[in-house]
Amino acid sequence: MARATSTRRKLLTTLAAWSVALVIFFPVLWMILTSFKTEVSAVATPPELLGADWTLENYAEVWQRSDYPRFFWNSVVISIGSTLLGLAIAIPAAWSMAFVPGRKTKDLLMWMLSTKMMPAVGVLIPMYLLFQRLGLFDTKIGLVLALMLMNLPIIVWMLYTYFKEIPAEILEAARMDGAGLWNEILYVLTPMALPGIASTMLLNVILAWNEAFWTITLTTTKAAPLSAFIASFSAPQGLFYAKLSAASTMAIAPILILGWFSQKQLVRGLTFGAVK
Amino acid sequence: MKMTYRALLGASVAACLSGAAMAETTITVATVNNGDMVRMQGLMDDFYAKHPDIKVEWVTLEENILRQNVTTDIATGGGQYDVITIGTYEVPIWGKQGWLESLNDLPADYDVDDLLPAIRGGLTVDGKLYASPFYGESSFVNYRKDLAEKAGITIPDAPTWDDIKAAAAAMTDKDAGIYGICLRGKAGWGENMAFLTTMANSYGARWFDENWVPQFDQPEWKAVMTDYVDMLTKYGPPGASNNGYNENLTLSLQGKCAMRMDATVSAGSLTDPAQSEFADKVGFALAPDAGLGKRANWLWAWSLAVPASSDAKDAAKTFINWATNKDYIALVASKEGWRNAPPGTRTSLYANPEYAALPFAKMTIDSINAADPTKPTVKPVPYVGVQFVAIPEFAGLATSVGEIFSAALAGQKTVDEALAEAQTLAVSEMTDAGYIK
Numbered sequence: 243m244a245r246a247t248s249t250r251r252k253l254l255t256t257l258a259a260w261s262v263a264l265v266i267f268f269p270v271l272w273m274i275l276t277s278f279k280t281e282v283s284a285v286a287t288p289p290e291l292l293g294a295d296w297t298l299e300n301y302a303e304v305w306q307r308s309d310y311p312r313f314f315w316n317s318v319v320i321s322i323g324s325t326l327l328g329l330a331i332a333i334p335a336a337w338s339m340a341f342v343p344g345r346k347t348k349d350l351l352m353w354m355l356s357t358k359m360m361p362a363v364g365v366l367i368p369m370y371l372l373f374q375r376l377g378l379f380d381t382k383i384g385l386v387l388a389l390m391l392m393n394l395p396i397i398v399w400m401l402y403t404y405f406k407e408i409p410a411e412i413l414e415a416a417r418m419d420g421a422g423l424w425n426e427i428l429y430v431l432t433p434m435a436l437p438g439i440a441s442t443m444l445l446n447v448i449l450a451w452n453e454a455f456w457t458i459t460l461t462t463t464k465a466a467p468l469s470a471f472i473a474s475f476s477a478p479q480g481l482f483y484a485k486l487s488a489a490s491t492m493a494i495a496p497i498l499i500l501g502w503f504s505q506k507q508l509v510r511g512l513t514f515g516a517v518k
Numbered sequence: 519m520k521m522t523y524r525a526l527l528g529a530s531v532a533a534c535l536s537g538a539a540m541a542e543t544t545i546t547v548a549t550v551n552n553g554d555m556v557r558m559q560g561l562m563d564d565f566y567a568k569h570p571d572i573k574v575e576w577v578t579l580e581e582n583i584l585r586q587n588v589t590t591d592i593a594t595g596g597g598q599y600d601v602i603t604i605g606t607y608e609v610p611i612w613g614k615q616g617w618l619e620s621l622n623d624l625p626a627d628y629d630v631d632d633l634l635p636a637i638r639g640g641l642t643v644d645g646k647l648y649a650s651p652f653y654g655e656s657s658f659v660n661y662r663k664d665l666a667e668k669a670g671i672t673i674p675d676a677p678t679w680d681d682i683k684a685a686a687a688a689m690t691d692k693d694a695g696i697y698g699i700c701l702r703g704k705a706g707w708g709e710n711m712a713f714l715t716t717m718a719n720s721y722g723a724r725w726f727d728e729n730w731v732p733q734f735d736q737p738e739w740k741a742v743m744t745d746y747v748d749m750l751t752k753y754g755p756p757g758a759s760n761n762g763y764n765e766n767l768t769l770s771l772q773g774k775c776a777m778r779m780d781a782t783v784s785a786g787s788l789t790d791p792a793q794s795e796f797a798d799k800v801g802f803a804l805a806p807d808a809g810l811g812k813r814a815n816w817l818w819a820w821s822l823a824v825p826a827s828s829d830a831k832d833a834a835k836t837f838i839n840w841a842t843n844k845d846y847i848a849l850v851a852s853k854e855g856w857r858n859a860p861p862g863t864r865t866s867l868y869a870n871p872e873y874a875a876l877p878f879a880k881m882t883i884d885s886i887n888a889a890d891p892t893k894p895t896v897k898p899v900p901y902v903g904v905q906f907v908a909i910p911e912f913a914g915l916a917t918s919v920g921e922i923f924s925a926a927l928a929g930q931k932t933v934d935e936a937l938a939e940a941q942t943l944a945v946s947e948m949t950d951a952g953y954i955k
Contacts, residue, residue: 281793282771282792282793285764285768286772307556307559366590367590367594370590370591370594370596371594374594374596379596379598380598458579458583458587459586459587459590462546462548462575462577462598462599463546463575463576463577466577470577470579473578473579473580473583474551474577474578474579475551475578476551476579476580476583477550477551477552477580477581482551
């Protein structure tokens with residue numbers, strides 16, 4: 243009897259979890275399905291599913307009309323570059339805030355986070371002029387710097403939270419054993435915080451990959467990433483929903499696959515310390 | 519040995535000279551993603567064959583993003599773009615601002631006199647042409663002839679608003695999913711306000727009087743809004759306040775709009791059997807009037823211009839001459855048929871018997887010719903523009919007014935409340951902007 247109740251509960255939980263997941267994932271699923279429909283089928287009301295005209299033409303046309311590999315490569319360089327540079331700055335910063343806090347550390351953290359509360363468009367003109375004058379416009383290095391700076395507050399905050407969970411005694415023990423500052427960060431702290439660092443890294447890659455405002459504003463042709471690739475298929479007039487969906491699917495596919503394979507790491511990192 | 523040395527020297531000099539002659543200029547063209555622009559990108563082999571020394575790089579963006587990026591670039595003198603795609607709204611403002619390069623020096627084969635006078639007028643400031651039209655459009659009525667026949671009515675080629683109201687009533691069959699009339703209801707200066715401004719013109723209403731005082735408190739606007747809300751409430755599709763160009767076009771392609779008033783450029787889709795099940799049943803009529811001498815049709819052109827900040831102006835003008843020349847229209851026609859030729863820019867296109875035979879050709883040219891950006895409405899106005907007012911403040915103001923009118927259509931406020939709110943808002947904005955002293 244008890245086993246039957248437990249099985250039923252398990253079944254219900256699974257069902258509920260799948261329902262919620264499906265609801266959340268539905269827009270993406272619909273976009274993927276739309277990418278395989280003809281333009282007429284894509285905008286039909288009521289929406290067509292079983293009776294839709296399925297085609298691969300949208301992908302062929304999107305591939306032919308745009309240099310997808312170039313956009314893809316730019317996205318890879320920009321997101322990974324900004325993440326690695328961000329981590330190189332954020333790990334020592336978070337270490338010092340977590341283990342050698344000063345009187346103003348909390349204020350500093352809040353101030354860092356407050357920069358995320360300002361609408362990006364507020365600094366559009368100064369950023370634009372800076373990029374132009376410094377020769378960073380439409381360059382990958384320019385976007386690496388911009389996205390790194392943009393995501394730095396979040397990386398520092400995340401790492402700070404993970405580092406705070408590590409008992410200071412362990413670091414003290416390492417110091418007793420003669421470890422210097424860099425050895426302490428490299429050989430003691432980093433391995434212990436690895437799940438946290440990995441999840442921070444993944445989240446930052448996703449944030450940088452999906453960033454659209456600055457990547458579209460600060461590029462034209464050479465450094466434009468996949469966000470610009472999607473924007474080139476968007477149109478307020480005319481029926482291009484199927485092609486736009488195909489372009490969007492091609493743009494999110496790499497990050498979706500990365501997220502799928504690293505979901506365990508991501509969840510483990512995001513919930514690190516949550517139950518302590 | 520001496521001979522070899524001389525030969526080598528000669529060859530090097532020749533190679534250098536030919537290299538200099540073939541020096542490549544790269545231009546960046548910013549454009550929107552629509553059918554005509556995409557087609558142009560597919561025909562670039564012709565351009566490269568004629569101009570091997572110019573390389574074109576494309577930046578294709580959604581209209582609003584393009585506008586934002588181009589404005590930022592042009593206002594800061596960035597020079598990222600050599601050719602930009604802009605609408606009729608921007609050209610007079612940016613031209614006056616000194617942001618655009620004059621195109622008065624395009625070669626003779628460009629044939630500036632062949633441009634449709636109304637379109638050319640909208641792109642000219644103080645005698646200088648600041649942009650070359652790639653395609654132009656007006657608005658007209660499209661309707662299902664089979665439904666009109668079934669309802670036993672005839673829609674005249676030049677209808678009045680009373681004709682339209684009567685036809686909408688006769689053709690509406692909501693139980694069968696057929697809506698008598700589809701009009702733009704989605705808020706936005708380029709959505710519901712583009713349509714409502716033209717409707718207002720035909721009713722004798724205007725945005726501002728000669729002293730820039732907003733006119734929403736006048737009886738003409740009351741008549742416009744009352745009829746608009748009434749028509750869409752009684753005969754329009756459900757959720758009309760959310761429908762813009764795309765939504766209404768989709769409904770028309772599916773045969774659910776018995777009648778629709780919108781851009782002439784959609785005629786190509788409506789009469790294309792691959793896109794519409796009712797392609798052979800579509801009729802066209804001029805935008806209606808109210809007997810006051812003005813029809814409710816607009817005037818718009820997507821045009822190519824050279825920003826003053828470009829450092830490759832000559833190459834940019836060469837490209838514009840190619841893309842907007844009569845030869846280009848002939849090239850499209852030869853490769854993809856006359857139906858796909860960019861419409862609404864040149865007199866010669868409408869003189870071509872093959873093009874004139876298309877079912878929408880005459881209505882398009884008549885509609886474009888009926889619009890006058892310098893005298894858009896019955897009473898005198900201090901502004902230029904048919905479905906917009908060519909001042910920088912208009913986009914923001916009209917979007918806010920559009921939200922108020924969209925709310926009235928959704929039944930969230932009465933027509934009187936909406937007009938009073940729009941008047942207060944417009945007076946405040948125009949005072950702040952310094953138009954009202």
